[in-house]
Amino acid sequence: MTVKELREKYPYLYETHLHTSQASKCARSTGAEQAIAHKEYGYTGIIVTDHNWGGNTCIDRSLPWKEWINQFFAGYREAKETGDKIGLQVFPGYEAGYGGPEFLIYGISPEWMLDHEELKEAPVSEQIKIIHTTDAIVIQAHPYREEWYIDKVRLYPDDVDGCEIVNATHSNSRSTSHNDPVFDTRAIAYAKEHGFCTTAGSDIHVNDPFGGGMAFPTKLDSLADFVKRVRNKEDYVLTNGEHWYTRCGDLIV
Ligand SMILES: [Zn+2]
Numbered sequence: 001m002t003v004k005e006l007r008e009k010y011p012y013l014y015e016t017h018l019h020t021s022q023a024s025k026c027a028r029s030t031g032a033e034q035a036i037a038h039k040e041y042g043y044t045g046i047i048v049t050d051h052n053w054g055g056n057t058c059i060d061r062s063l064p065w066k067e068w069i070n071q072f073f074a075g076y077r078e079a080k081e082t083g084d085k086i087g088l089q090v091f092p093g094y095e096a097g098y099g100g101p102e103f104l105i106y107g108i109s110p111e112w113m114l115d116h117e118e119l120k121e122a123p124v125s126e127q128i129k130i131i132h133t134t135d136a137i138v139i140q141a142h143p144y145r146e147e148w149y150i151d152k153v154r155l156y157p158d159d160v161d162g163c164e165i166v167n168a169t170h171s172n173s174r175s176t177s178h179n180d181p182v183f184d185t186r187a188i189a190y191a192k193e194h195g196f197c198t199t200a201g202s203d204i205h206v207n208d209p210f211g212g213g214m215a216f217p218t219k220l221d222s223l224a225d226f227v228k229r230v231r232n233k234e235d236y237v238l239t240n241g242e243h244w245y246t247r248c249g250d251l252i253v
């Protein structure tokens with residue numbers, strides 16, 4: 001199959017792992033800049049996954065919960081406002097950090113977060129349980145990334161719904177950090193071993209898209225539709241912006 005044929009079959013491309021400078025200390029572009037760049041690249045939509053209180057956030061952790069949540073979703077809100085004007089779907093999510101391991105949370109809303117302050121102090125498996133009280137999934141992000149800020153690879157196969165098996169930051173030739181495609185190879189084997197549902201994203205921190213993400217044969221109706229398709233292992237393909245893979249991580253082209 002050629003890339004052209006594959007894109008005809010799966011025309012709707014979504015970025016599932018994206019940071020904005022309003023909430024992630026390591027990001028260099030705003031929600032509006034990210035929305036514009038991803039629309040121009042050809043994405044149908046993006047899910048904003050800024051680093052939460054356990055990760056590299058730039059929001060003051062001492063703020064009261066409601067104010068913290070309000071400021072945390074500023075990048076998402078701006079991306080959504082811009083997306084609505086230019087025709088890009090924008091959904092909220094977050095990347096939860098626990099002293100190294102990180103998890104992508106899909107299916108929550110800022111309003112739901114406001115009512116769940118208990119997330120802040122809960123240990124990791126407890127936070128995952130709380131998230132599972134709503135229609136949301138927990139995906140371990142780049143489970144095999146090795147980096148100074150991750151003390152060792154830690155896995156939670158009994159707690160998560162799945163894992164991110166293609167992270168374009170590891171393997172796209174234009175990425176300038178965390179470059180080692182073997183981090184993805186190991187994640188693919190891990191997901192196969194456990195029969196996990198899978199995602200792909202770019203972990204993009206600047207408004208110069210790698211083109212990574214997930215492509216679907218039909219447009220997503222909503223964030224709940226994304227959650228449903230991932231959870232039910234429906235028809236989609238994964239990409240790092242250069243190569244394309246099946247939902248299970250086998251190379252297509
Ligand atoms: Zn980051």
Ligand SMILES: [Zn+2]
Pocket residue numbers: 017019095203
């Ligand atoms: Zn990230």
